[in-house]
Structure formats: C-alpha cells, structure tokens
Amino acid sequence: MRFEGFEGKVYEAADLSPLRPNPPITTEDDNDNNGEELFVPPLNFAMVDNGVFRSGFPDSANFSFLQSLGLRSIIYLCPESYPEANNEFLKANGIRLFQFGIDGCKEPFVNIPEETIREALNVVLDVKNHPLLIHCKRGKHRTGCVVGCLRKLQRWCLSSIFDEYQRFAAAKARVSDQRFMEKFDVSGMKHLPIKFSCSKR
Amino acid sequence: MRFEGFEGKVYEAADLSPLRPNPPITTEDDNDNNGEELFVPPLNFAMVDNGVFRSGFPDSANFSFLQSLGLRSIIYLCPESYPEANNEFLKANGIRLFQFGIDGCKEPFVNIPEETIREALNVVLDVKNHPLLIHCKRGKHRTGCVVGCLRKLQRWCLSSIFDEYQRFAAAKARVSDQRFMEKFDVSGMKHLPIKFSCSKR
Numbered sequence: 001m002r003f004e005g006f007e008g009k010v011y012e013a014a015d016l017s018p019l020r021p022n023p024p025i026t027t028e029d030d031n032d033n034n035g036e037e038l039f040v041p042p043l044n045f046a047m048v049d050n051g052v053f054r055s056g057f058p059d060s061a062n063f064s065f066l067q068s069l070g071l072r073s074i075i076y077l078c079p080e081s082y083p084e085a086n087n088e089f090l091k092a093n094g095i096r097l098f099q100f101g102i103d104g105c106k107e108p109f110v111n112i113p114e115e116t117i118r119e120a121l122n123v124v125l126d127v128k129n130h131p132l133l134i135h136c137k138r139g140k141h142r143t144g145c146v147v148g149c150l151r152k153l154q155r156w157c158l159s160s161i162f163d164e165y166q167r168f169a170a171a172k173a174r175v176s177d178q179r180f181m182e183k184f185d186v187s188g189m190k191h192l193p194i195k196f197s198c199s200k201r
Numbered sequence: 202m203r204f205e206g207f208e209g210k211v212y213e214a215a216d217l218s219p220l221r222p223n224p225p226i227t228t229e230d231d232n233d234n235n236g237e238e239l240f241v242p243p244l245n246f247a248m249v250d251n252g253v254f255r256s257g258f259p260d261s262a263n264f265s266f267l268q269s270l271g272l273r274s275i276i277y278l279c280p281e282s283y284p285e286a287n288n289e290f291l292k293a294n295g296i297r298l299f300q301f302g303i304d305g306c307k308e309p310f311v312n313i314p315e316e317t318i319r320e321a322l323n324v325v326l327d328v329k330n331h332p333l334l335i336h337c338k339r340g341k342h343r344t345g346c347v348v349g350c351l352r353k354l355q356r357w358c359l360s361s362i363f364d365e366y367q368r369f370a371a372a373k374a375r376v377s378d379q380r381f382m383e384k385f386d387v388s389g390m391k392h393l394p395i396k397f398s399c400s401k402r
Contacts, residue, residue: 041357047247047249164247198248
C-alpha cells in the first residue's frame with residue numbers, strides 16, 4: 001500500500017513482516033556494570049506524543065534503541081539521500097521512510113516551505129504510520145517546526161510551543177522558525193483526527 | 202484502595218468517578234485568532250513515556266490542559282504543602298497525589314535521598330497510576346533525577362540520560378544530580394515490570 005496524495009519520496013520496505021525486537025548490539029562501551037547492553041537513543045531524542053518521537057540524525061549506534069520502539073515509519077526532513085546503513089536498517093525492520101527535503105538554511109536566509117511542513121504533518125497525524133520518528137540533522141530546527149505546528153493543531157499556546165522549541169534548539173533557537181510557527185495556519189487542518197494525549201481538540 | 206508499602210503522603214480524592222474532560226477555561230489572552238481556547242501546558246512540560254509526563258509546578262492556568270491528559274495521579278516532589286487551588290483541582294478530577302518531600306537544596310549541599318527516589322519510581326512504574334504527572338518546582342532537578350533513574354531502568358546509556366537531564370535543567374544543570382543518577386543502583390528493581398515505549402528491558 002502506498003501513501004496517497006503524498007508528494008515526498010516513499011521507500012517501500014521489502015520486508016513488512018511483524019517486528020521482532022532483537023537484542024541490542026553489544027559493544028564494550030555500551031555495557032553497564034553488570035555487563036548488560038545499554039541503549040543509545042539518538043541525539044535530542046524525545047517522545048512527542050503517543051506513537052510520535054523526535055530526534056537528530058540516527059546512526060548505527062542508535063539502531064538497537066530504535067528497534068525497541070517498534071517504529072513503523074520515519075519522517076526525514078533533509079534533502080540529502082539517506083545513508084546506506086540507515087536504509088538497510090529500515091529494510092530489515094519493515095520501516096517506511098517518508099522524505100521531505102527541506103534545506104537547512106541559516107538565518108537570515110531561512111525559508112521554511114509551508115506546504116512541505118503541512119504534508120509532513122499529514123503523515124504524522126495518520127495513526128496508521130505510528131509509531132513514527134521525525135528527524136532532521138540535529139533535531140532542532142526542521143524537526144522543531146514540524147512539532148511546533150503539531151502543537152498548534154493541539155491548541156497549545158504559543159509561549160508553550162516556543163518553550164518546547166527552545167528546549168531542543170537551545171543556543172541555536174531561531175526567531176525565524178518561531179515566526180513561521182506563529183504564522184502557520186492550522187484552520188484548514190481542523191477536519192483531521194487528532195488522537196493524541198497531549199491535549200485533544 | 203491505598204497504595205501499600207508507600208511512605209509518602211497519599212491523598213485520596215473524594216470523587217474517583219471517570220474523568221469527563223471539560224472544555225478549557227477561556228480567558229481573553231488564551232484565545233487564538235479564531236476565538237478558540239488555547240491550552241497552557243505547565244513550564245517545562247514534556248511526555249516521558251506512555252502514560253508518564255513531567256513538568257514544573259502547575260498553576261490554575263494549566264488546569265484545563267492537565268484535564269485533557271486525563272491524569273490519574275500526580276507525583277509531587279517538594280516538601281511544601283500543596284496549594285489549595287491545586288488540591289481542589291485534584292479532588293474535582295479524581296486525581297491521587299503522591300507527595301515525596303525532597304528538599305530543594307543548592308549545590309554544594311545537595312543530598313538527594315536515594316530511598317525516596319526509589320519509592321517515587323515504584324509509583325511511576327505501577328501502570329495502575331497512569332496517566333501520571335511527575336513535578337517539582339521547576340521540573341529541573343528533582344523531577345530530572347526521577348526521570349534519569351527511570352531511564353537507567355530502561356537501560357539508557359548515561360550520556361543520553363544526561364543529555365535529557367540537561368535539556369530541562371539547562372543553565373541550572375548540576376554535576377551532583379548527574380553523579381546521583383550515575384551511582385543509582387537499579388539492580389534491585391529489575392524484577393519490576395517496565396511497560397514503556399522508550400526501550401524495554
């Protein structure tokens with residue numbers, strides 16, 4: 001089954017069989033005192049809401065952790081092609097990749113494409129894609145904008161949306177991103193079902 | 202039913218009837234452009250895992266948001282008594298309060314009581330208490346330590362635990378808290394069921 005009315009790239013995983021969590025990959029550094037394997041979540045990892053996670057770019061050290069989440073989809077917000085090792089991981093775990101290539105421009109040349117954010121949000125809102133991970137490179141700006149727009153749909157006030165955005169962007173927080181979220185019009189999306197915990201409409 | 206083997210204070214809410222989400226309280230400032238009521242999550246609010254949230258001290262502006270979470274319990278980590286307005290909110294919504302009075306000492310006089318954190322964790326791990334909010338005053342230190350110890354039980358590596366702790370504590374991050382989490386021994390708690398998303402044991 002393909003996602004209809006979707007303009008980003010869709011990678012169909014060859015193996016869509018049910019996920020069987022594998023034991024975490026063991027390396028000497030990732031063991032605790034009892035010799036147990038430890039999980040390494042990606043940089044800036046957090047739970048956004050039921051079935052929705054966010055992070056920076058995951059690498060192979062994070063794969064066993066991501067496996068434990070039982071992900072069904074990943075939303076990837078950069079234009080660069082997905083690394084081979086990550087593609088292999090998706091394939092082996094039946095995870096579908098939705099890529100929305102948003103350039104990682106620096107201020108004052110930031111131009112966040114509203115329509116692309118809207119399409120990404122449609123994927124986030126579709127519970128058939130859950131559990132789902134949203135990520136860009138550092139999990140700050142592009143990911144922060146998608147999550148901020150989701151919070152708008154969830155009717156969070158702007159100051160709480162910015163508080164959350166800044167927690168992840170920290171010293172790299174951008175007024176232009178916050179202005180984008182402030183201007184983002186959710187009135188056309190209010191027919192969509194929101195089945196989350198963190199405030200329902 | 203009372204929580205057994207628990208040394209903190211337990212407030213039994215008079216009304217334990219099923220939660221009926223009320224519409225958010227409307228004030229002029231909390232309306233968006235279309236005159237819709239907006240939610241105001243508490244300072245430093247975030248989802249920790251399925252059915253577990255964290256934040257700073259909630260005040261009346263946050264009540265309608267908290268109501269939308271359908272909370273069953275609150276873990277309050279300060280020794281000061283709970284404000285009357287908050288007690289009223291708990292009563293009206295059938296939310297049980299577990300209070301663990303941990304002093305909010307400043308470095309270098311920090312002494313986090315290990316046994317108290319362990320008891321708070323037992324409440325967090327009991328899914329009968331979910332959905333549950335953990336909060337202290339600012340949602341940085343005491344809340345950060347409880348969440349950090351939970352992550353240890355979930356087998357997160359220390360650098361990811363500290364990354365998360367620092368995201369909330371920001372400029373107020375304390376080496377003493379991080380050392381506490383590093384030393385915290387979870388081996389005696391491994392018999393407890395962990396039914397979360399963010400990595401299972």
